[in-house]
Amino acid sequence: MQLYSTKNLDHKVDLKRAVFEGLPPDNGLYMPVSIPKLPSSFFEKLPDLNITEIGIEVCRCLLGDTIAETDLRNIVETAINFPAPVMQLDEQKAILELFHGPSLAFKDFGARFMAQLMSYFNQGEEQDLTILVATSGDTGGAVAAGFYQTPGIRVVILYPSGKVSPLQEKQLTTLGHNITALEVDGTFDDCQALVKQAFLDQDLRSKIRISSANSINISRLIPQSFYYFDAYRQVMDQGKKLVFCVPSGNFGNLTAGLLAHKMGLPVHHFIAATNSNDVVPAYLREGDYIPRPSVRTISNAMDVGNPSNFARMIDLFSTAKGRGVPTDNGIWKDMKGMISGYAFDDPTTEKAVQSVKTTYNYTIDPHGAVGYLALDSYQADHPDTLGLILETAHPAKFREDMERIMDGPIHIPERLAAIENDIKVSVKMGIGYKEFSSWLKDNLL
């Protein structure tokens, strides 16, 4: 498998390099040079496959002979060891539950697969690899769980003290083993600045092998395509036009859907659902892409003002790859033919959480509720479709907001309740780089 930078078609690397590097040096994003279609034999046997077997088939097709069959099997089986069930609400609408992994959010798919792939490519290295990751909450939890006890890899998570939810903090600080949480006396931006400086520190890098677990890593995108195929498997016998409605922030999830479509998944249409951070719905409507600072909402994992995967979406619809930015009217026309955008504010989202409960007796989280609203709007004009709403996280992850909106207690899954009694272990850290780099050298060498 070869990958190119969305900013330069001539910059080509293999999968190992793309996974360890994360970002190409030109600040583009890595994309597969070739996105082959799955063979018809795959679709013939699809009804009998589970999500793990689907993942193996998709990887075999996309990765070619990059990874030997038994290793590939092992990677996918270890990473994707939980289901993504479809819950039918009525004849038109269904929920694709993506929260059955360890951190209860869809990011588990990407983080676990990335961990396995890095561990595989890291074999034979004498020195451990250290993953540095700054988090404002959700990503850190998925990365920590994903890399937990992965041989040869250590994870150092930097989070802003007092600025993540109590539950998120527990997810970062209670695992131990190869996971260390640094509690930084500053903001998320301070955490990110420390990580960035570490990557620029040649002295540190000559001593310690470091890599990032960035959300734009191609290895996080690939496994997110698996559940689109698995969802199709679960509803294909209904014979309806299939629409995927994706609550979006950085648009990795939706981009993975486009990838599945390119590989031959019969999708009728995609819906980009956002909160008030609506730069992509605005682009789809007006044709101008105007990034702006994000605003805070209750669906905070989607509070993104300049979605990083937008460059990949443009590239997928572009006939001239590797050019970077959207200038071309043809791209816009093609994209809006395949994707509709809708945005909703917090009060409307809260009402949707309540009405999904009253109408269907289903507890949907605020991110999923934005998706519900978007699908409902789309289906007003397209009633002959079956819409799948991607439920990106378990509602219990947003307990405080959910209990306020529902005006009562919500169900807390056992694995989440258990973590509340675990003991937090963190290393307190200031925002100065010297303290951070000394800590790394003292503790990782």
Ligand SMILES: *Cc1c(COP(=O)(O)O)cnc(C)c1O
């Ligand atoms: C990360 C996240 C999103 C946004 O996903 P993107 O791939 O960035 O669009 C939506 N919902 C939840 C719960 C998330 O954690």
